[in-house]
Amino acid sequence: MDSVVRGLVTYVAVWIVFRIAGKRTLAQITTFDAVLLLIISETTQAALLGNDNSITNTVLLVLTLLGTDVLLSEVKRWWPAAEKVLDGCPLVLIDRGRLDKHAMHVERVDEEDVLAAARVLQGLGRLDEIEYAVLEQSGGITVIPKRKTAGS
Amino acid sequence: MPQNAATEQVGVGEDGEAPPVSNGLQLERRMTFQRLEWRWQRVGWAVWFLTLAAAVAGLLGNGPLSDATATASDGSMAVEYERFLHRQGPSVLSLLIRSGSSDTLQLRIDNQYLRGVKIERIEPEPQQTLAGDALQTLVFARAPEAEFVHVRIHYSPEHMGELAGALSVAGGEEVRFWQFVYP
Known part of the structure; x- marks a missing residue:
């Protein structure tokens, strides 16, 4: 039971932290971000495993973490509002050529x-x-160019 | 290769290593295999869910179904233990011993059991440990007014598989219990 509970709590805690940190946090991985990611995984590992390094514990944790992910993806499919809460929504940064300075500042x-x-x-x-630039749920930016004016 | 075999066969090598073109895409579509894979994935999810449910219930480690208590037939001792353990995962034997009139208390542990576990810590610490042929005897000092003595043995199993525990206090019946250690 401990393994499953620990996995769930860690999943929720990490989700909350990254949701508060914002979409952009680890979307574009710089060298330092990559190192930071490794440090985060090292730190959470201790909390996840406790003093129990057995194979059973490891397998149960992997099943719990991935299972939560699979379960949540199903929830999002049947209940669209959940997706907004869990993953956020895309944000338009440039709308018909106009920059949304406020949105860009906040994000x-x-x-x-x-x-x-x-x-x-x-x-x-x-x-x-x-023409348009959108900050996607994944944290990446997508760009749609202006159409060439008629005649060209 | 004959000329008329053209369109649908484009790009197929002599040994057939490159996939054929179908609907304008050079890709081998294996829908029968794909459907089979999907079906097995559904079965896998069911097994996955059942495994997690068993884990929460305590069949794969600690949890409600794992917690158990064994009591000596004469009531001299009760042992709280976990039925299902993880190899090298910490656990605790919680002993409640009815103390006699002497100022020491002797707890006997089967050597067979001790071979399977690593004792990390005993609370309170025994005054003395006496090694024997089949038993190890731990001697505790007893407070004169104590009616019950609570002893906690922190340990972790060394090997996977079954583990048979046997404990007793001097002059009391033996408490036996069964444990299973997952890898």
């Missing part, structure tokens, strides 16, 4: 990030070439 995204996404995904070089 800690700047023009640089949008431009980087525009370069990588669409090969766009300037902000005025972007």
Whole structure:
């Protein structure tokens, strides 16, 4: 029973922390973020396993963590409101060419990030070439370029 | 290769290592296998859920169905223990002993049982340990007014499989209990 309870509590705790930290927290992994992720996994490991390093405990924990994930994905499918709570929703950063400065400030995204996404995904070089930019649930930025004006 | 075999066979090598083109996509579609996989996944989910339910209930480790108490037939001692353990996972034997009139209390543990477990700590600490052929005797000092003595043995099992416990106090009946250690 302990293994399942520990797994559930850790899942919820980590979910709360990352939900509060925001979508962008680990979306674009820098070298330091990668190291941070390793440190987080090392720290949670001790709490998860307790003093019990047995195979049974490990298997039960993996089943609990992944099982919660599978169960929640089913919940989200049948109850769409849950998805908003659990994963958040996409946020429009550039709407018909206009930047939403407030949204970008709150989500800690700047023009640089949008431009980087525009370069990588669409090969766009300037902000005025972007029709829409969206901060997705996953924390990544997607970009839709402006249509070429009629005639071209 | 004949010319008329063209469209549907494009890209198929001599040994057939490249998949055929169907509906404009060069990909081998194996829906029968896919459906079989889906079905097995559903079965897997059921087993998965049952495993977690068994774990919560205490059939795979600690939990309500794992907690048990064994009592000596003459009431000299009661042992609270866990039926299902994890190998090298910590557990506790909680002993409630009716103390006699002497100022020491002798607890006897079967050597067979001691071979299967590693004793981490005993509360309170015994005054003396006497090693014997088949038994180890722990001697505790007893407070004169104590009617019951509570002893906690912290231990972890060393091997997986069955574990047969046998404890007794001097002059009392033996308490036997059965445990199972998961890997």
